[in-house]
Amino acid sequence: MDLSLVGKKYPIFIYEVGSEKIIEYAKATLSKNPYSLNRIFVETTRYKKLIAPPTFVATYAFKALRYVFDDKDLGMYVPNVMHAEQTFEFGEIVKSGDVISTKVELKNGFTKENKNGNKIDFLVVISESKNQRKQIVCNGRWVLVEKYNV
Amino acid sequence: MSKKIKINEYLPFYYGGASGDFNQIHIDDNIAKKSGFKGIILQGLCTMGIISNYFLEDKNPKVIKKIKVRFSKPVYPNDELRIEVNQNKFTVLNQFDDEVISKGEITFNE
Numbered sequence: 001m002d003l004s005l006v007g008k009k010y011p012i013f014i015y016e017v018g019s020e021k022i023i024e025y026a027k028a029t030l031s032k033n034p035y036s037l038n039r040i041f042v043e044t045t046r047y048k049k050l051i052a053p054p055t056f057v058a059t060y061a062f063k064a065l066r067y068v069f070d071d072k073d074l075g076m077y078v079p080n081v082m083h084a085e086q087t088f089e090f091g092e093i094v095k096s097g098d099v100i101s102t103k104v105e106l107k108n109g110f111t112k113e114n115k116n117g118n119k120i121d122f123l124v125v126i127s128e129s130k131n132q133r134k135q136i137v138c139n140g141r142w143v144l145v146e147k148y149n150v
Numbered sequence: 151m152s153k154k155i156k157i158n159e160y161l162p163f164y165y166g167g168a169s170g171d172f173n174q175i176h177i178d179d180n181i182a183k184k185s186g187f188k189g190i191i192l193q194g195l196c197t198m199g200i201i202s203n204y205f206l207e208d209k210n211p212k213v214i215k216k217i218k219v220r221f222s223k224p225v226y227p228n229d230e231l232r233i234e235v236n237q238n239k240f241t242v243l244n245q246f247d248d249e250v251i252s253k254g255e256i257t258f259n260e
Contacts, residue, residue, distance in 0.1 A: 021168070028168035029199030030155065033208055053206070054214045055199040059169045062195070066170075079174050079185045083194040087218040093211055147186070 001076045001121050001146050003109035010071075012103045013064035019096040022050045025059055052094040057138040060094075061127045064102035065142065068125055074106075076146055084122070085143035091136035100137060102129040107141075121146045155200060157192055159227040165196040191224035197231070197251060201242060204233060205256055216257040223250045 019039070026036040034041040035051040042050055069078055094100065108124040127140040158164075162176040171193045174181040182190045198219050206214060223244070225231065230245040238258075242251035 025168040025199075026203075028161070028165040029196060029203050031199075031203040031206075033203060033206055033211065035208075035211055051211050053199060053203055054211050054217070055195065055202045058171070058195040058199060062170055079181050081173075083221050085218075085220045086195065086198055087216070089216045090212075090214060 001074050001109075001123065003111065003121060003123065005071075005074050006106045006109045008071075008074075009103065009105045010064065010067035012101050013060075013067070015060035015063060015100045015102070017052060017056075017060065017094055017096055017098045017100060019050050021059065022052045022056065022096055025056050026053050029053060029055065047093075047095055049096040052096075054090050054138075055088065056094060057088055057090075057127075057129060057140060060100045061102045061104075061129055061138065061140055064104050064127060064129075065125065068104060068106070068123075068144075076144075080147050082145045082147065083142070084145045085141075087141040089139045091138065092131055092133075094131065094137050098137075099132040100129050101131075102127055104128075119148045121148075153204065153233065155204070155231040155233075157225060157227055157229045157231065161196065162190055162192050162227060165193050165199075169193065169195065171195065187224055188226060191226055192229075194219075194221040194225075197221070197225050197242065200231075201233060201240070201251065201254070202256075213258050214256065215259045216255070218253070218255045219251045220253045221250070222252045223248050225250050 104127045107126045112120050123144045125142040129138045131137050166172045175185050179189045234241050240254040241249050
């Protein structure tokens with residue numbers, strides 16, 4: 001990939017959070033949490049709405065990350081791209097009905113060689129997601145690796 | 151703390167639908183093999199989500215402040231994972247005792 005593009009920022013992606021998607025995501029990550037799965041239970045809380053599991057950011061921010069994967073100038077070959085590291089730092093909770101805006105930026109990039117002498121590119125992408133009240137809901141740091149000569 | 155977590159063979163497809171992550175290495179055996187894997191692999195963020203939910207249990211999701219992982223080795227359908235926790239640090243191992251997540255850290259809100 002073209003690591004000279006470090007510093008590039010992508011358009012803001014807007015995602016409206018739905019109850020069914022929270023439930024679908026919670027089940028896909030083997031959650032049993034009543035805040036994310038039980039509509040009757042959440043009626044007894046002050047939220048009154050389903051709350052997304054923390055890593056639901058993988059849904060609303062991943063769609064913003066698509067801009068990076070699909071960036072022809074960056075030139076990733078996605079089947080050779082591995083997710084190496086991930087950090088999420090959470091702010092406000094995300095509830096059904098929230099509208100999340102996510103912006104991503106190519107923060108850093110470098111190349112290494114593995115023990116076989118093959119080139120490996122590392123790309124660090126940061127994401128910032130805010131709700132409709134402009135409160136931070138999650139900051140993410142995504143480390144992606146593209147292998148060559150697979 | 152050590153609980154075994156079985157990875158259902160259909161989970162990469164189910165998670166793909168839930169998250170939108172349909173990278174071919176998660177759904178196409180041939181592409182995955184061409185990319186150097188034994189077959190399709192689970193999305194790293196699915197493993198991370200499972201681990202996060204393991205720590206969360208039935209508590210309010212706001213209790214988790216930060217989570218950090220390094221994806222060391224791929225997780226395959228039918229793998230059986232276990233989590234080893236030492237204070238706020240953790241590792242995730244498969245049935246062969248390979249670390250699939252290393253240098254895991256989790257921080258909770260007070």
